[in-house]
Amino acid sequence: MNAARRILRCGLASAAGILLAFPISAIPPNAAAPVPAHAAAAPIPCPAPAVKRSPKPTPPPTDPRDREVGGAALATPGLVTPPGAAAPPAITATSWVVADLDTGQVLGGCGPHEHAVPASTQKLLLAATVLPKLDPKQVITVTRKDLDFEPGSSAVGLLEGGKYPVETLWLGLLLNSGNDAANVLARLGGGDAGVAGTIAAMNEKARELGARQTRAVTPSGLDGPGQYTSAYDLALIARACFAEEAFRRYTLTRQTKIPAQPPRDKSGFQIQNENQLVFRYRGALGGKTGFTTLARHSYVGAAERDGRRLVVTLLGAEARPLRGWQQGAALLDWGFGLPTDASVGNLVDPGAGTATPTPADPEPGGQAAAQVGEPTDDSWVRRPVMLALAAALGVIALVLAALAARRGPRHIGRRRAR
Template sequence: MARPTSPAPPPLDPAKAAVGGPALATAGLVTPSGAAEPPKVTATSWLVADLTSGAVLGGCGPHEYGVPASVQKLLLAAAVLPHLDPKQVVEVTESDLDFEPGSSAMGLVRGGRYTVETLWLGLILNSGNDAANVLARLGGGTGGQAGGVAAMNAEAARLGAHQTHAATPSGLDGPGQYTSAYDLALISRACFAHADFRRYAATKTAEVPAQPAINAKGYSMLNDNQLLHRYPGALGGKTGYTDLARHSFVGAAERNGRTLLVTLLGAETQPARGWEQGAALLDWGFGLPADAGVGQLVAPARADSGNQVSSPAAGATRVRSDDRGFHIDWLLGTVGTIMLVGALLGLLFYQRRAARRQVGR
């Protein structure tokens, strides 16, 4: 059977192709000067970055358009996870189970009642398209599932992921759906900034509770991301596949105090599977000097200014975030603002006091 044809994405804006640094505006390979040759992979585009500092260590066509498949679920998590209570119990509806027959699912049943946390685990471990529909419906509020997809696109814009557009919450192929290896890194970094996501991504097995009211048994789920099971220091990530997208992959791992992220699109399974290609690229990244880099993952706060940096050094400030998403640079800016306001109020108080003294004379 012939492979489906990918719909044409919008023309690549040269300014957006340079987001993160001018060296990233290439359809080919970009690596630090003097670095060892990266491993040969079948992925059509890829990127390796430092998850903590945001430094891009290397890539191939990092801003080239690609089809995401189920790594799109990470955008759903970035957009919706911070706004949902993991303990909330949700009842599954018939429309939640409307997705492509035979595609990946966690096994939700109509009328079943599940916690949001169980849904996130089903989304990450089993790539549940059913879970994606429910979570998008919840995150979309009155807009329902369509509102959830709109929230995903709004989050992509906020993150500076200008080459990403979601048409489905699950990553199942939809019209005008695309992303890039660079955008996936921005989205993944936003996900890993949340403790709940890190916990879900690192979970190897989870239990789905029985539904006595509808006579449905409980069962176990196994994380299908082999990086988590077979790569030392793995923190998890997400796998993806459709006939159109081929294999996509996101993975993160920690080694010797460094945490690296790899994203790849358009891979084939021979001679190595997607996660194995990701593992090889992570090995290559860990072998680079700590200060190596060819660009930077831009911060969300800079999204409105185009997110362009002139060189890796220009974006080398370390960004640290706690589970609420507060950043050190944000904190410093806030402290400075408070000091300035305090000084102005002090001056105003002094002037008013002086005026009262002048009136009393």
């Protein structure tokens, strides 16, 4: 019996030695052990809604690949910033993105790929889709159906039967967020299919730009069932808009006159840009405001400083303590304070987002790496551990077999009969 115990002790000691030796010897030099997913730091959450809100439309099931468009670090419901970056300003927007219009670098964001309701920032997708198609000098006549939109919502004040240049409609759309102008432009841009054709084209344009989480239901951004976007998608759409010279000119216009429509309107009237960034932020390039009760405040703004052009997009904000454009301005200030090579991802080029995205690895050491908690390839540890375990079990099996042989078959048979 003492011999059997000695065999068991030796076998267990050998098994322990194998288990200890294999993983250590298998670790490559300078390799860091991977952190289990459950041990990764929890994301810093985005601001929660400050007021009770209406239930939002349910977005479709999220394809994990859609959340990684632009880089794996952007696939987080929380905050992502470059390594060593100062904390972004405190705002009420439930999701946001700051990006470089020229390089496409995403400087930071919160819930970049979280679905949200766009409100009138949707008009940027209308502009990206239809602006290149229409002659700005063409004069069109407004129909009764063009004026069929939600009562009390924003409008330029177009008159049925009135004749307006297309350029005036774009100014009315971008300065005054005119839903009447949106309907006219959508009707013209859709050809024989009218507004429905433009909405289909808007969704096709979103896919082309890589805005895989955007679905348009109305051309104006007035709420519709199943209409949604994300802060990242809005940045893609804004980048496409700012690439157009006409858009840059329209969105930076401070005021314009809507032409007279005699006999009902003999003198015309003036409208002013509602985006206060244009008036009160150094280097402002323009943008778009938005609000519905469902969406709350949304905002897109861009500015240029020292040859660097940044864009900010934010969704689901409240107007207190800062209005939407002020929250955008604070985020732009934060972005301009970052080094030019700061990045947590990128705005994909048109067409690139329609294929399976290739995640960009964030630079280690910053919040991007800590918050995302992407799984690592741990096969360099897993394989030797499994080999060691198999060897240890083999040694234990030999010990048990030796004990069984010493005790004899009758002893074993009695134990089985109990």
